[in-house]
Amino acid sequence: MKGMIVSNPKLEFLRPALERWFDCIDRYNAVRGDNESPYWFDEKANLGLLSAAAWMAEMVTLEHTPSKKQVEDGDRSGRTDLYIATQEERVYIQTTQRWPRVNSLHLTQPLLDAASDAKKASYPSDLKLGCLFVTPQKTQHSATPEELQDMVDDLQKEHCCAVAWYFPYAYRKLRNEAGNYHPGVAVLFKEAR
Template sequence: MKSSELRGVSTPKLRVLRPVLEAWIEAVHRYRKLQGHDDAPWWFNERASLSTLAGAVWTLPNWATLEEYATTKKGVMPEDKVDEGGPSPERNGRCDLLILGKSTNFAVEAKQAWQSIGSRSSGVANIHKAMRMAWHDAGDLHLDEGEHRLAATFVVPYVPKKDVVGSHPHEVVQRWLKSKPFNIDRRSPAALAYLFPKDVENLGAKDEDKGGYFPGVVLVIEHRQRGNRFTSKRKAGDGS
């Protein structure tokens, strides 16, 4: 089953992240090459996917990153205290990723979604659930956590074999991408990147009873809110 590779990077609202996303695609390629192309980092969990993004950042000059670092987050006001007003309590927690650039930085909360994009699926239900969770978690970060707060969702589509009879998984993927599955709650992604390698014969479901493909991965990034840190000194990020 031969086809050309599908890859793309779009940064309509966060152009400063383009080199990071391009490096992420190359990092995923590097992992697969070292594994003989019969393994993929998106077959695992959110933490594994996040490591590919962090690893990509470290390959770039003037960029650095920290994963799973301890911080405080906004707490939840108890229901019986809401009418009393005042700030909600803080709680200890971890931020998934801090990306540091020469002129800006990003605090990132991430999720991973497994989504069937077959003919009997909405193609978005699991994606939107994960995106809303990432958006919520990014909102729990303090405004001074980073210059920008991002919600990142790694999306792993599943293509049933019955939907590729006489065609190719990439055809299903292309139709799905054109349907704009990452537009949610009147928001569109600030940036995204995707990779669907050409060797899909090595990307079948590990459970043969399922009979399908996990042909690639999409990284969707939403800009939750600009923070307070450094904003008076420099402007970077949106459209820069």
């Protein structure tokens, strides 16, 4: 089960990267086998997958790139988690990750926080996004198809500029070392204004 919605036309240029993001997850699993999935890890691992996907889509990226930070008392030097660019467009992205329970995502505030962090990156005229990676988890047993569909429905209701989700069938029943099932991953983007 995978899909994406890009509701903000300014982010349409990211669609090819999000399509390749699915491929990057599959490639990682093909190389590493069925013991783990890359989205189990932290935001830096997921950021790396998104960066690789952008390169596969003929874009350029820099992770943790220097940028100006806008703060109340003026500019200061800082870092942006991910910079993605084509010859015509560019975006500065600040990321975070959450591991909510399958039946209780509660993503609104973390997404707002990510967008708030992104607002400080670069200059006011630049496109800036908060990016939230979501790796739902469940203990004791894997998520049912109905629970997966409910999560997809909830993801589509979030007020964001773009969302993509991937719940690969082959990896839905994998458990991590802590015994938690992580049936897949979603990424949500919210424009910082």
